[in-house]
Amino acid sequence: xxxxxxxxxxxxxxxxxxxxxxAEAHPAVLxxxxxxxxxxxxxxxxxxxxxxxxxxxxxxxxxxxxxLADGPMERLADALPGFDxxxxxxxxxxxxxxxxxxxxxxxxxxxxxxxxxxxxxWLAALKNYLRDLLKEHEQVAVAGDFNIAPEDRDVHDxxxxxxxxxxxxxxxxxxxxxxxxxxxxxxxxxxxxxxxxSWWDYRQAAFRRNxxxxxxxxxxxxxxxxxxKGVHIDVAPRAWPRPSDHTPVVAEID
DNA sequence: ATGGCCTCGGTTCGAGGA
Numbered sequence: 420x421x422x423x424x425x426x427x428x429x430x431x432x433x434x435x436x437x438x439x440x441x442a443e444a445h446p447a448v449l450x451x452x453x454x455x456x457x458x459x460x461x462x463x464x465x466x467x468x469x470x471x472x473x474x475x476x477x478x479x480x481x482x483x484x485x486x487l488a489d490g491p492m493e494r495l496a497d498a499l500p501g502f503d504x505x506x507x508x509x510x511x512x513x514x515x516x517x518x519x520x521x522x523x524x525x526x527x528x529x530x531x532x533x534x535x536x537x538x539x540x541w542l543a544a545l546k547n548y549l550r551d552l553l554k555e556h557e558q559v560a561v562a563g564d565f566n567i568a569p570e571d572r573d574v575h576d577x578x579x580x581x582x583x584x585x586x587x588x589x590x591x592x593x594x595x596x597x598x599x600x601x602x603x604x605x606x607x608x609x610x611x612x613x614x615x616x617s618w619w620d621y622r623q624a625a626f627r628r629n630x631x632x633x634x635x636x637x638x639x640x641x642x643x644x645x646x647x648k649g650v651h652i653d654v655a656p657r658a659w660p661r662p663s664d665h666t667p668v669v670a671e672i673d
Numbered sequence: 674a675t676g677g678c679c680t681c682g683g684t685t686c687g688a689g690g691a
Contacts, residue, residue, distance in 0.1 A: 428690085429680060453690090455681070480681050481689075526690055534689095566691070585691060620691070621678035632691075664679075664691075 420447040420672050424562040424635055425656075426523070426618075426665035430454040430485070433663055434462055437487075438469050440656050444669060447489045448514055450521035450562045452665075454483035461485070476507045484510040484521045484563070496520075500551075502544035509545075511552070517643070517672075518556040520549065522563035527584045535584060538566070542593040549600055559640040561602060564665065566634055567594045569604060573633035575616065585634060602638035605670055606650045617652050618665045626657050637670045646673045 423446040427433040430451060441449055449471075454461070457479045466473050466487060476497040477483035484507060486492065495518065496511040498504060508523040522545065527538035553559055567590045571577035580586045598604060606615075616631025625631065639647055649671045657666040 432680075453680095528689080528691090564691095583691095618691070623677060625678095634691080661679090 421669060422446060422448045422450075422517075422519070422560060422562065422637065422672055423667050423669045424450040424452070424521070424564075424637060425667040426452040426564040426635060426663060428453050428455070428663040428665065430462065430483075431456055432661065434465065436656060436659060436663070438465070440653075440667065441471075441487070442469070444653060444667070446669065448517070448519060449487040450519060451485045451487070452483075452521070452523035452564045454485050455480055456483060474510060474512050476510045478507045482506045482508055482523055484508060484523050486510060486512050486519060486521050488512070488514045490514060496548075499541070499544040499548050501547070502541065504541070508541070516558050518552065518559045520552070520559070520561040522561060522565065524564060524566045526566050527590070529584050530582065530587050539589060539593060542590075542597075546593070546596055546600065549597060549602070553600055553602075553640060557640060557642040558646075559602070560643055560670075561597070561638040562636070562668075564634060565594060565636050567591060568632045568634050569594050569636075572613075573616070575614065575630040575632070580632075585632060597638060601641055603641070603644045605637045605639045605644060605647050606633070606652075606668070608644060608647060609649055615652055617668055619657060621664055635665055635668045637668055639670075643672065647671065648673060
């Protein structure tokens with residue numbers, strides 16, 4: 420099976436691209452972030468017609484996550500337990516033997532900002548949630564937009580980005596703490612091209628110049644990681660007309 | 674030097690993203 424994640428930056432704008440890309444790449448499961456639409460306008464019918472089962476947790480204008488799957492899903496959670504959050508950023512589903520946690524981690528805006536504190540609090544609550552989840556389930560994937568570039572090699576210009584939001588020490592420590600629960604950054608289990616990124620700013624012709632960051636990830640529990648045969652970033656949709664600023668990350672699982 | 678772009682809501686500009 421193929422498991423993919425994609426921050427689409429508005430599903431309303433990107434629906435046709437999701438349908439086109441998934442028809443080509445045929446993932447069995449596709450985690451979407453930043454759907455930016457309330458549940459009552461979610462395009463469930465169009466996706467059903469394309470053969471997808473759907474689960475979604477959205478809100479108007481901001482945030483919002485959804486999972487498309489080629490078979491039935493059980494919805495396990497749509498919020499972090501014990502964390503009072505008005506923002507729809509998490510959706511956990513079970514598909515066959517796979518438990519998928521779809522996350523849209525807060526951006527943080529700037530180091531020291533209120534939103535940065537919220538990001539760190541959110542990540543701490545995510546860690547607690549995943550610790551418990553990993554006690555109950557073996558085949559766990561945590562996929563989505565983490566808004567963290569884990570290492571300098573995930574940053575096109577580490578000096579320019581040093582200490583700023585998305586790469587700061589505290590954010591990287593929070594990411595590492597998730598990995599230390601027993602979750603692997605599956606992309607790094609395999610040889611990868613240098614300068615592999617999943618997001619490029621819309622400005623400055625950043626994509627053409629490959630000035631990007633790798634901030635979209637698929638973490639895997641040890642049992643799941645053993646089944647993983649490869650992970651790649653599919654940059655093609657980033658070059659399409661009116662693209663999302665993120666591009667899909669795809670894992671191959673036996 | 675410092676912003677460049679895109680999306681949304683709700684109107685034509687500000688907020689948020691990364």
